[in-house]
Amino acid sequence: MTIPARPAPVVPRRAAWSWRSRSLRRWVYQALAIAAVVGLLAWLFSNTWANMRARGIQGGFDFLTDSAGFDISESLLDFSSSDPYWKAFLVGIGNTLRVAIVGCLLTTVAGVLIGIGRLSSNALVRGLCQGYVELFRNVPLLIQLLVWYLIFVEVLPPAREALSLGGLVYLSKGGLALPAPAASVGWDWTLAGLGVGAILAALTGLRARRRFRNAGGRPPSLVLQPLVTILGAGLVGWLAGGMPTAWDVPELGGFSIEGGVSLTPEFMAVLLGLTAYTTAFTAEVVRAGISSVSRGQLEAGASIGLPRALVLRLVVLPQALRVIIPPLTNQYLNLTKNSSLAVAIGYPDLVSVANTSLNQTGRAVECITLIMLVYLALSLLTSALMGWFNRRVAIKER
Incomplete structure (x- = not known):
């Protein structure tokens, strides 16, 4: 005789609007947290403006349409002192991006090479790479920027005695002059x-x-x-453009270098300082990522006859990317934010332009707010792009 199974107890379904609903409580708590943050920000904003009005301090972003009244030493855009402040800020953002993008590219290449060199079987290569990492990551970035800038303005020869590489590239106190395609x-x-x-x-x-x-x-x-x-x-x-071959080659003049494209000492000092400093950390990230791949993978690649270089490129690096990309994103963010130290050597980045605007207009809150918003936007954009790339290279198990 079989005993029938006892039916499972029927649990009454809670209404979605009931306070006992976990989903409803979660949404309520999140809404309350958001409302508290928004309320706090609103109170801080209104209190700040009230105190500024009580002391006769002007506020608002209307100054952005006024004439800037100052020149910017280098710019990717045409800028003059009669242009408005918003265009000056745009020039500063462009100069910041110019350093950040080029610096991230150079840091990636140099970091990968030095990171691989840290694991080399050659003692000399391994020692040189380790010495580079220990030197540049333990010296403060501001000191490195000042050292690079002093090298350009004090150690290098003047423009009329510039160091030349085949008559095409010139290096002097005036910066680095390179050939460029002629405008056509x-x-x-x-x-x-x-x-x-x-x-x-x-x-x-x-x-x-x-x-x-x-x-x-x-x-x-x-x-x-x-x-x-x-x-x-x-x-x-x-081919569609008529196969142009004309290049604008720099030439050594009497007191300056004419033609080509010129990179100022300030830009070169910032770029080299940020790249050298961040490369040391990137190299350690790459070394750790490669070391995380089991030795069996190396032996498996070697067992099928792959040379060491192909094992590294086809077997090791694709697996190491899963470990490398997240901390590498942090290094890109650090390089972008550390570019704000360029103001110490006179490079006209966003912070430099904002400081000049602040001194002329007295709009401290507005200028600092613009700096914060720009760096926040750049950081979020960098994180989003690297997050997308991380998802693309991630190994998906089925």
Whole structure:
């Protein structure tokens, strides 16, 4: 005789609007927290403005439309003292991005090379890389910026005695002079072709990776295929533009270097200082990421006859990226925010422009707010891009 199973007790379903509902309580607590933060910010804002009005201090962002009344030593945009303050801030943001983007690229390349060198079997290479890391990461960044700036303005020769590399590149107290394509429509077509090639490479890479994940097969190359696409599109643009060959080569004049593109001592000092400092930390990130890959992976690659370089590129680095990218994002953020120290050597970045605007207008709260918002936006954008890239290279288990 079988005993029938006892039915499970029926638990009454709680209404969604009931306070006993965990979901409802969670939303209420979050709404209360947001309301508290917004209320606190509103109180701080109103209290600040009330105190400023009581002391006769003007406030508001209306000064952005006034004439700036000061010049900026270097700019990617045309700027004069008669332009408004908002354009001066735009020039400062452009100078900050100029240092941050180039610095991140150089830091990535140098950090990977030195990080790999830290694990080299050659004692000399390993020692030199370790010495570089220990030296540059233990000296304060501000000191390094000042040292690089003093090298340019004190150690290097004047422009009329500039150091030359094949008569094409000149290095002096005036900065670094490099050849540049002469202004023409043909080079504009070439640049447009490179831009189109970059977009096509990104779209093609996404499609190839999606097809690889869905159907299996050989994964697409992360370097060779996009490079071929970009260079091929640039070649098409160069041909469409009439195959321009004219270059603006710098020439040594009487007291200055004329022609080409010139990088000022301030820009070079900031770029070299930030790159050298951040590279030391990036190299340690790369070393730790490579060390996290088990030795069995190296032995498996060597067992099928792959050279050491291919084992590193095809086996080790793709797995190490999962460990490298999150801390590498922090280094990119640090480099971008550390660029604010450029004001110490006179580079006209965002902080320098904001300080000049603050001294002329007295709008301290507004100028500091603009600085905070710009750096916050740059940091969030960098985090979003690196987060997207991290999700793309992550190994997904099925």
